[in-house]
Amino acid sequence: MLLISDRMLIRGGRPLTGRVRTQGAKNAALPVMAAALLLKGRRLRLSRVPDLQDIHTMADLLRHLGAEIEFKGGTMTIDVPEELKWETPSDLVRKMRASSLVLGPLVARCGKAVLPLPGGCAIGSRPIDFHLRALTRMGAEIDLEQGSVHARTDGLSATRINFDFPSVGATENILMTAALTEGETTIENAAREPEIVNLAESLRAMGAAIEGDGTGTILVRGKKYLDSAEVTIIPDRIEASTYLLAGVITRGHVRVDGIDPEYLEALTAKLEEAGAPVTASSDSVEVDCRGLNWNGVTLKTLPYPGFPTDVQPQIMAALCLADGTSVIHESVFDSRYMHVGEFRRMGCKIDIQGNTVVIAGVPKVSGAEVHASDLRAGAALILLGLAAEGETVVCSLKHVWRGYENLMGKLRSLGADIELLPDGESGDKFDGAGD
Numbered sequence: 001m002l003l004i005s006d007r008m009l010i011r012g013g014r015p016l017t018g019r020v021r022t023q024g025a026k027n028a029a030l031p032v033m034a035a036a037l038l039l040k041g042r043r044l045r046l047s048r049v050p051d052l053q054d055i056h057t058m059a060d061l062l063r064h065l066g067a068e069i070e071f072k073g074g075t076m077t078i079d080v081p082e083e084l085k086w087e088t089p090s091d092l093v094r095k096m097r098a099s100s101l102v103l104g105p106l107v108a109r110c111g112k113a114v115l116p117l118p119g120g121c122a123i124g125s126r127p128i129d130f131h132l133r134a135l136t137r138m139g140a141e142i143d144l145e146q147g148s149v150h151a152r153t154d155g156l157s158a159t160r161i162n163f164d165f166p167s168v169g170a171t172e173n174i175l176m177t178a179a180l181t182e183g184e185t186t187i188e189n190a191a192r193e194p195e196i197v198n199l200a201e202s203l204r205a206m207g208a209a210i211e212g213d214g215t216g217t218i219l220v221r222g223k224k225y226l227d228s229a230e231v232t233i234i235p236d237r238i239e240a241s242t243y244l245l246a247g248v249i250t251r252g253h254v255r256v257d258g259i260d261p262e263y264l265e266a267l268t269a270k271l272e273e274a275g276a277p278v279t280a281s282s283d284s285v286e287v288d289c290r291g292l293n294w295n296g297v298t299l300k301t302l303p304y305p306g307f308p309t310d311v312q313p314q315i316m317a318a319l320c321l322a323d324g325t326s327v328i329h330e331s332v333f334d335s336r337y338m339h340v341g342e343f344r345r346m347g348c349k350i351d352i353q354g355n356t357v358v359i360a361g362v363p364k365v366s367g368a369e370v371h372a373s374d375l376r377a378g379a380a381l382i383l384l385g386l387a388a389e390g391e392t393v394v395c396s397l398k399h400v401w402r403g404y405e406n407l408m409g410k411l412r413s414l415g416a417d418i419e420l421l422p423d424g425e426s427g428d429k430f431d432g433a434g435d
């Protein structure tokens with residue numbers, strides 16, 4: 001029996017109304033922090049860094065490798081010494097799968113790296129074979145010894161990499177590696193996420209020449225040394241999507257500020273298809289669902305610019321309360337439906353067929369004690385709780401703290417009736433990690 005760090009009590013049924021400001025993107029900040037390892041005796045300064053558990057885990061990992069880090073008020077400075085350690089400790093790597101983002105930078109900078117192989121997690125098996133194959137193609141020798149990846153090289157060479165799938169992490173790892181490898185590396189079937197563009201911008205600010213980020217082909221002309229730089233982290237599209245869906249599921253009126261509406265197009269197109277009116281300005285998106293007739297829709301998760309898998313659990317929560325049937329096909333991860341069992345305990349009608357779920361919309365759901373299996377599943381359970389009749393207790397919130405800054409404050413500012421309960425002993429049902 002594990003002691004749970006926190007639980008949230010939600011008294012549901014209040015429409016959420018108001019405005020929230022988007023945090024900096026967790027999934028952009030993590031690779032940009034890892035990119036600091038490419039520097040030698042230089043400094044990387046980041047602004048709009050969200051204050052999240054995962055960010056602290058990455059900071060601890062970089063400190064372990066030798067970096068000095070200050071983090072205050074959203075600004076982080078990372079001072080990287082001339083000499084770095086290249087062995088990563090398994091306790092930190094196991095906490096967060098994004099730790100594997102230091103592999104490429106360490107190999108490029110130190111000529112060697114040891115990384116405990118991340119295992120599967122609550123959302124799928126998540127191997128890193130694309131990362132390893134691409135590093136091998138660039139000239140790294142890779143062995144697996146006692147569950148850890150041991151990589152070494154006498155010198156990497158620029159080459160052509162063609163990914164089987166546009167993996168976000170593999171694209172980031174190779175982009176960083178190529179930035180410190182002299183010559184021209186081409187990455188084909190690259191991921192096109194805005195977070196990749198933010199990383200490329202950071203590497204350009206450090207002196208690398210990169211073209212094509214945001215498309216499927218990225219061209220990198222790497223440099224022998226990279227220089228100090230200042231970088232601003234882009235807004236978090238997954239956090240913004242979660243608050244918009246809080247407006248939808250409670251039939252409220254929510255505006256999210258400080259977000260580029262283009263990042264949310266796959267979501268806002270679905271919201272409009274389902275009947276939710278969306279208004280966008282140059283840096284805000286708003287949904288007004290008061291008196292809304294919200295209909296079921298069909299959607300498929302895909303790499304960007306398709307519908308994000310990291311919003312799948314949250315939109316599923318909202319679709320459980322739609323009129324009619326919805327179908328969701330998860331095509332990015334192989335088992336991202338662990339939240340479904342908890343949803344059913346609140347009265348949702350969901351049938352799982354392989355990677356597809358069929359949802360029969362219900363007019364209401366009821367409060368229950370439910371457990372977060374991972375970060376976005378936790379967010380989705382909170383959304384359901386906000387819409388449910390009666391009281392919901394969401395347990396295992398430790399997953400949620402990994403991705404949502406000031407979640408309590410932001411939800412309360414929208415009118416949510418929520419409170420944190422003292423630590424309980426109800427057991428952690430899942431050993432999740434999630435994104």
Ligand code: UD1
Nearest residue numbers: 027098126127128129130131167168169170310332333435
């Ligand atoms: C990143 C995001 C995560 C998001 C995911 C997909 C970060 C820190 N995390 O995770 O929030 O859910 O993108 O948008 O940015 N795959 C392989 N072999 C590999 C690499 C990936 O088979 O070497 C598979 C994965 O198992 C998965 C799919 O490819 O099924 C997508 O994974 P990937 O895009 O790499 O996701 P992450 O970078 O881990």
